[in-house]
Amino acid sequence: MNTSNKSTLTLVQFEEEDIPGLIELSESVGWDYDKHEIGTVMSAGSVFGHKNAHGTIVSSAAIIPYEVRLASIGMVIVNKEYRGFGLGKEATQQCSNSLSGDTSIMLISTEDGKPLYERMGFKSVDRVHKYICDTYSTSKKTDTTVTIEDFYVSHFREIVKLDEAAFGDKRSHFLEYRINQSEQCVVVKDKNGSLIGFGLSILGPINLIIGPLVAPDAQIASIILDKLASGHQGKLRIDIPSGQEAFMETLEQCGFVNVSNPPIMMLHSTKMPQRNDELFGIAAQVFG
Incomplete structure (x- = not known):
């Protein structure tokens, strides 16, 4: 000291x-x-x-x-x-x-930090699964009923709606800043042209960070992952909410390794925000 x-x-x-x-x-x-x-x-x-x-x-x-x-x-x-x-x-x-x-407050704790947050009144409610990849192999997942496109400003309102349902709160201001920061942002549309998913990649000093990643199912999530990760020369990282085991299996087939499972803690709430199970990758641990 x-x-x-x-x-x-x-x-x-x-x-x-x-x-x-x-x-x-x-x-x-x-x-x-x-x-x-x-x-x-x-x-x-x-x-x-x-x-x-x-x-x-x-x-x-x-x-x-x-x-x-x-x-x-x-x-x-x-x-x-x-x-x-x-x-x-x-x-x-x-x-x-x-x-x-x-206001309910969420944080993703280190194991060392957990006792401090417990003393402050935070309760453990779930875990997030941190995956790292040194060399990415494409999943080769396909779906002929969807198309994947680069983001345009006209997509933003629909992205905010999808993210709100998947994450559990509206965060349009954050998404605006995050998209501007992103290396790549893509959207997925169904055969009727409706936007059903999206994903971002953020280039950091060590990893290409994938997230947020929102999709109706694990197969569409894998297609978005391929689009964002394929061709990147270097390490990748994605943090996965609990409950997405099928997607985690795909990650491991693509070369990702689960390196930690830190606790998600809440203050002023005893449970996670209401979500629709379509969040396959969080933005980053600081953003919940």
């Missing part, structure tokens, strides 16, 4: 000029946030944390409020030299305090 007096630490809301310091904090714990990811987090929500007397960022926590009844907390990081002061709890509490009291 750093022997500096805790009174020299200041809890602040970070701004755009703090992004380089937040990247350094992320790298110090082996996480791969870059300026684009943090920029989307700041555009869709707020990031709080502590600075020391020299202005160095030593903790962070982000809150992304969605549009009806749900928010997501993530990016909870404390510099290893400043652990033991309760900084993670203070930054997370500041995130919670920034919302109205009846």
